[in-house]
Amino acid sequence: MELLRPEATLLSLGERVLSFDREGRPYHYFRQGRTYKRSLDGSLHLRHREGERRRRRLGEEEALQVYQEILALAEAHLQDPTRRAEVLRWTPEALLDPTPYRRAYPWPVSILPPEAYLSVVLQATTGCTWNRCAFCAFYQDRPFQKRTPEAFAEHLERVLALLGRGRLLRRGVFLADGNALSLGEPLLPLLEAVGRAFPGEAVQGFLDLFTGLRKEASWWERLRALGLRRVHLGLETGHAPLLRLLNKPGHPQEAIPLVRALKGAGLSLGVIFLVGAGGKAFAEAHRRESLALLAQLSLDRGDVVYLSPFQEAPGTPYALWGLEPLEDLEGEVRVWAQGVRRLGLRAARYDVREFLY
Numbered sequence: 001m002e003l004l005r006p007e008a009t010l011l012s013l014g015e016r017v018l019s020f021d022r023e024g025r026p027y028h029y030f031r032q033g034r035t036y037k038r039s040l041d042g043s044l045h046l047r048h049r050e051g052e053r054r055r056r057r058l059g060e061e062e063a064l065q066v067y068q069e070i071l072a073l074a075e076a077h078l079q080d081p082t083r084r085a086e087v088l089r090w091t092p093e094a095l096l097d098p099t100p101y102r103r104a105y106p107w108p109v110s111i112l113p114p115e116a117y118l119s120v121v122l123q124a125t126t127g128c129t130w131n132r133c134a135f136c137a138f139y140q141d142r143p144f145q146k147r148t149p150e151a152f153a154e155h156l157e158r159v160l161a162l163l164g165r166g167r168l169l170r171r172g173v174f175l176a177d178g179n180a181l182s183l184g185e186p187l188l189p190l191l192e193a194v195g196r197a198f199p200g201e202a203v204q205g206f207l208d209l210f211t212g213l214r215k216e217a218s219w220w221e222r223l224r225a226l227g228l229r230r231v232h233l234g235l236e237t238g239h240a241p242l243l244r245l246l247n248k249p250g251h252p253q254e255a256i257p258l259v260r261a262l263k264g265a266g267l268s269l270g271v272i273f274l275v276g277a278g279g280k281a282f283a284e285a286h287r288r289e290s291l292a293l294l295a296q297l298s299l300d301r302g303d304v305v306y307l308s309p310f311q312e313a314p315g316t317p318y319a320l321w322g323l324e325p326l327e328d329l330e331g332e333v334r335v336w337a338q339g340v341r342r343l344g345l346r347a348a349r350y351d352v353r354e355f356l357y
Contacts, residue, residue, distance in 0.1 A: 002078060007168035009083045011074065018070060022165035024086030025095060026070045036066055039356050040162065041101040041108070055353060060096065067092035104158040109357045110138040112174055113232045113270050113306060114350055116204055119174040120167065121357060122156055123147065124190045128178030129211060134247040135277065137313040139178055149189040156197055172229075173198050175205035181223070181231060182211035191226035202229035204270075209235065210249040212258045220265035231262055232270040232306075238293030239285045242278045247317070252293050259297045269303040272350060275333050276310035279323035283332065291339045305340045306350035307333050 003010040011018040019028040029036040034048040036058075044063040047055045058066065074087045107126045112119070127144035128136075147155060160167065173194050175181065183190075194203060205228070212233070220228075237243050238252045255271075262269060273290050276283070294305065309329050312319050326332050333349065340347035 002080060002083070004080055004083060009078070009080075009087065011077055013073065013077060016073065018073060020074070020083075020087050021169050022086065023163075024083075024088070024090055025166060026067070026087075027169070029066070029070055037356055038095070039101075041098045041105075042096045043098070044096075045356055063096055064092045067095045100162050104155070104162040107142045107177075109176060110178075111352060111355055112176075112357060113204075113206075113272070114348065114354070115270070115304070116172070116174040116232075117356065118170055119172045119204065120159065120163065120170045120198065120201075121174045121176050122152070122159060122190075122194060123176045124152060124180040124183065124187065124205075125177050129182050130208065130249065131178070132247055134245070134317040135274070135310075135313065137316050146183055146186060147190070148186075149193065152190050153193055156193060160197070172202040172204060173227075175203055177206075179206050179208045179211055181205040181207040181228075184215075188222070188226065191223065191228070195227050198227075201227070203227040204230040204232065206232050206234065208248075208250075209233065209255055209258060212262075213250070213254055215261075217261040217264055220262055220267060224265050224267055228267065230268045230270060232272065233259070233262075234272045235290075235293070236272065236274045237277060237282075237286050238273075238290035239278075239282060240289075242282045242286055245282075246274075246277065252289070255293065256296055259299065263298050263300075269299060270306055271297070271299070271303070272306040272308055273336070274310045275307050275336050276326050276329045279325045280327075281323060283326060287332070287336060287339070291336075291343070294340065294345065295343055299345055301344070301346060303345065305345050305347050307336050307340070307347055308350040308352065309333055311352055 001012045007022060009020040015032050017030040018026060020026050025038065027038050034046060037045045039045065044058045044066055045055060046058055071088065071090065071092065078084045078087060109121045112121065125144065125146045127142045128139040129144050131139050131144060163170065191203065235252065235255055236246060236248060240251055243252060259269065278286055337347040
């Protein structure tokens with residue numbers, strides 16, 4: 001059975017389900033308990049369960065075989081002439097080719113919050129202004145740079161060219177990289193350009209505590225007037241000694257006035273905590289003081305508390321310390337989630353291993 005939506009083409013073939021964007025590119029393929037997802041860079045990722053949830057990026061030959069299988073199924077079963085032409089103009093090699101992605105994103109999109117996986121990502125900056133957190137390896141491959149309005153306009157056009165009609169699948173705009181919202185006045189013309197290209201679309205972005213505190217409350221009102229709707233704030237922990245160990249500037253209590261200012265401007269928040277950071281030595285204080293901090297923040301049901309199971313990144317300072325990890329990280333996430341919900345707030349899982357753009 002084929003289902004033709006304005007934003008996508010779906011084929012349901014019993015134990016196989018295929019989804020294509022309006023450029024004809026497959027973005028999701030379900031086959032007998034295995035889920036394949038295509039990134040915009042052409043890479044293909046497999047997710048399945050063998051006792052526990054597993055995910056891996058397919059090698060070139062295996063990816064080409066799966067792409068060939070997808071196109072053969074489309075040729076055999078897709079009937080609508082317009083959608084058939086969209087899909088069958090592709091070859092496995094063209095689907096795997098990263099060149100169009102690299103034209104739009106010379107520096108890759110390293111991480112997004114889960115709700116932004118289907119946003120259009122525009123890099124107002126590359127890298128991170130701080131980039132010295134002991135646990136983070138997301139931006140170690142690039143210097144921090146901010147884009148001029150001219151460079152941003154060129155980047156925006158290349159992103160639109162990459163997406164083509166695949167843009168119909170996307171919801172809103174995420175302003176990247178790590179803490180693009182730390183910019184001052186140079187951010188305003190970039191948001192204006194976003195508003196012209198995506199009128200009425202909600203804008204999101206990351207913000208760090210130590211940069212957000214430098215802004216006046218009126219600044220956030222100006223950004224909201226230009227389309228900003230949600231701010232994702234990496235608090236990581238409410239336990240000050242652990243925050244110092246992670247080498248992240250600021251004090252957890254400083255989140256209170258910042259959140260008040262953001263909410264006062266009419267913005268919603270996603271606040272992020274690293275469940276399991278610090279391992280066994282910090283587990284109890286980390287959980288207790290993080291939940292105590294949440295109780296003091298002026299959040300409501302429109303906001304999200306993201307609980308991210310801590311993943312030790314090889315090569316980081318944190319990985320060299322040898323801290324004993326929690327034996328049951330998933331159980332700890334569940335305990336945190338119960339505590340968050342007792343505060344009347346929404347808790348959501350944020351597993352960095354699931355990220356795909």
